[in-house]
Amino acid sequence: MANTIPFQLITPLSVKFDGEAELVIVVGTEGEVGILPSHAPFLTALRPGVLRANVRDAGGAPKRLELACSEGFMQALPGKVTVLADMALEPDEIDIAQARADLEAAQEALRAAGGELAAVRAAMAQVDFANAKLAVAGVT
Amino acid sequence: MPSVRDLRDRIRSLKNTQQITKAMKQVAAAKIRRADALQKRSRPYADAIGAMLRDLIANVGSVDHPFMKPGREDAPGGVILMTADKGLAGSFNANLIRAAELHGRSNANLAWYAVGIKSRNALRRQRGETLQFWPLAQGVMFDNAQELARRVSDDFTQGRIASLTLVSPKLVNMMTQRPEVRPILPIAPSGDAAADPRSGSVEFEPSPEFVLGRLLPKYLEFTLYSAMLETNASFYAAQLVAMNNATDNAKKLIDENTVEMNKARQAAITKEILEIVGGAEALAG
Numbered sequence: 505m506a507n508t509i510p511f512q513l514i515t516p517l518s519v520k521f522d523g524e525a526e527l528v529i530v531v532g533t534e535g536e537v538g539i540l541p542s543h544a545p546f547l548t549a550l551r552p553g554v555l556r557a558n559v560r561d562a563g564g565a566p567k568r569l570e571l572a573c574s575e576g577f578m579q580a581l582p583g584k585v586t587v588l589a590d591m592a593l594e595p596d597e598i599d600i601a602q603a604r605a606d607l608e609a610a611q612e613a614l615r616a617a618g619g620e621l622a623a624v625r626a627a628m629a630q631v632d633f634a635n636a637k638l639a640v641a642g643v644t
Numbered sequence: 645m646p647s648v649r650d651l652r653d654r655i656r657s658l659k660n661t662q663q664i665t666k667a668m669k670q671v672a673a674a675k676i677r678r679a680d681a682l683q684k685r686s687r688p689y690a691d692a693i694g695a696m697l698r699d700l701i702a703n704v705g706s707v708d709h710p711f712m713k714p715g716r717e718d719a720p721g722g723v724i725l726m727t728a729d730k731g732l733a734g735s736f737n738a739n740l741i742r743a744a745e746l747h748g749r750s751n752a753n754l755a756w757y758a759v760g761i762k763s764r765n766a767l768r769r770q771r772g773e774t775l776q777f778w779p780l781a782q783g784v785m786f787d788n789a790q791e792l793a794r795r796v797s798d799d800f801t802q803g804r805i806a807s808l809t810l811v812s813p814k815l816v817n818m819m820t821q822r823p824e825v826r827p828i829l830p831i832a833p834s835g836d837a838a839a840d841p842r843s844g845s846v847e848f849e850p851s852p853e854f855v856l857g858r859l860l861p862k863y864l865e866f867t868l869y870s871a872m873l874e875t876n877a878s879f880y881a882a883q884l885v886a887m888n889n890a891t892d893n894a895k896k897l898i899d900e901n902t903v904e905m906n907k908a909r910q911a912a913i914t915k916e917i918l919e920i921v922g923g924a925e926a927l928a929g
Contacts, residue, residue, distance in 0.1 A: 512688070512692070514688050514689045514692050515689065516686050516689045516786060516866060516869060517682075517685060517686070517786070518685050519685070519688050532849055533849070533850060533854070534849050534850050537849070544847060545845065545846040545847065546846065546847045546848075546849070547696065547699065547700065547846055547847070547848050547849075547855055548848065548849040548850075548855065549849075549854065549855050549858040549859075575858075577693075577696060577855070577858070577859060577862075579692075579695075579696050579699070586692050586696075588689060588692055588693060588696070588862075590786075
């Protein structure tokens with residue numbers, strides 16, 4: 505049996521996942537980060553993107569988890585991995601038409617942002633989140 | 645002495661009132677369950693973000709972030725007053741408004757933010773100015789909280805307010821809600837910043853300062869969100885109690901009036917009999 509670590513994915517509205525994981529891959533501000541059991545203590549900010557994890561479901565069978573996450577944080581401690589995100593959506597929670605509209609609106613906002621740094625950042629985060637939603641829903 | 649008919653009308657209207665208060669009590673009981681569940685579901689996030697913040701502060705040592713430094717001294721102190729959108733909850737809103745007034749009396753220079761329709765109305769009456777306000781339970785509460793957090797953090801970092809205080813109810817238990825005044829900004833580096841011993845040397849990506857810069861606004865956002873959840877739950881708890889009392893009072897009034905009505909009816913009958921007897925005697929005499 506492969507090595508696992510307790511993994512929690514928490515949003516303000518609910519606990520999306522709470523169980524054992526073999527591998528957790530998140531999109532950090534510096535790029536994708538994969539966490540395996542017994543990773544060194546680690547704390548990073550997350551960009552909106554697709555969170556992937558190999559987890560065990562309640563019966564102990566391996567399962568692949570893919571969720572579209574908005575901005576958040578990930579903390580890896582020797583005994584557990586915690587991901588905090590404003591939103592974490594599973595494929596069946598994503599409205600594809602809405603996500604497409606979000607993407608277009610975000611791209612529009614990005615064009616309109618001009619040179620203002622904060623606006624560009626906010627728009628880019630929205631573009632990333634919309635793309636992540638589409639990716640998780642299986643649309644490219 | 646009111647007539648039997650008057651009393652019967654009064655009892656009928658009391659019964660209607662009782663029905664309404666009873667219905668509102670049941671609605672409040674259902675809503676408080678939902679509000680409470682929402683609050684419970686947000687608790688893991690609260691614990692996790694609090695733990696992260698403590699670890700971070702313990703690791704970073706001296707913290708250089710606008711949220712953790714005192715604001716501009718000559719700027720007014722910001723106060724958020726959180727109340728419900730609706731009334732009919734006993735002294736719930738009034739208590740919060742009074743707590744805010746007391747706070748206002750000891751601090752002269754204040755700028756107010758209103759959350760909840762009752763809060764807006766009270767502040768408008770008191771100060772004669774229209775402020776930006778956020779409804780408590782209309783729209784998506786988390787979105788409202790985010791918008792409020794953005795506004796107050798902008799005002800704080802740009803020196804429009806010197807500090808931020810929150811006046812909101814604390815749900816002690818289902819029977820008791822107490823207004824609470826607590827400072828929000830600047831965030832005090834907590835004394836119990838002793839790090840989790842397991843997180844001895846934590847790696848930060850890209851840097852502790854960057855992560856902290858991201859984490860603190862989130863923390864503020866979430867603090868306000870959870871205060872709004874608590875306000876909502878407290879409101880329904882207060883309403884439940886108020887409506888319960890109202891139903892009891894209506895019942896008491898109905899009982900009193902029924903006794904009165906029976907007495908009046910009895911008196912009328914007695915009077916009639918006396919009249920008949922008197923008449924009969926007059927005829928016989």
